[in-house]
Amino acid sequence: MTATRSTRQRDVIARVLGEAEGPLAVVDVLERAQADLPGLGIATVYRTLKLLTEQGQIHPVTLDGETRYERAGGGHHHHFSCTGCGRVFTLHTCPVALPRGTVYPGGFIVEAHEVTLYGKCPACAASA
Missing domain, CATH: 1.10.10.10 (Winged helix-like DNA-binding domain superfamily/Winged helix DNA-binding domain)
Structure with missing residues (x-):
């Protein structure tokens, strides 16, 4: 059981x-x-x-x-965190054109990146 x-x-x-x-x-x-x-x-x-x-x-x-x-298995994606309701959403488009292997100023070699955008989700923006 x-x-x-x-x-x-x-x-x-x-x-x-x-x-x-x-x-x-x-x-x-x-x-x-x-x-x-x-x-x-x-x-x-x-x-x-x-x-x-x-x-x-x-x-x-x-x-x-x-x-x-x-x-798991969502592929490359980022997140949007609503400062109004606190919910976090998955973004399926990448706002950063920074491919793996890019040499960032100062000699930093990019292997991966994560981005979290902050603001109001559509529901919170509509009620503001």
Whole structure:
């Protein structure tokens, strides 16, 4: 019985992350998953996130010192953090033309880059 229950929890948490518009904080994963699993606890969410990360299904993203999680395999992308509602969205276009191997002034050789844009999401901008 426990194996079936843990599989259901894993499936629900993986689905929540797969349907998200961007990376989610642990508390957001918990709240969304509790819609299907009302008794779900935070410890189970942490264990499941660790397992899904180890399996390569999701990966952690650190934004403003907070670890969030998103589905793996999204390819090269960046994030937009709303200063109004606090939600984080995935951006599928790259605002930086800085390919791998570029030599940045001072002799820095670029291997990868991450960009987080900050501002108001469409919903917050409309209500301002």
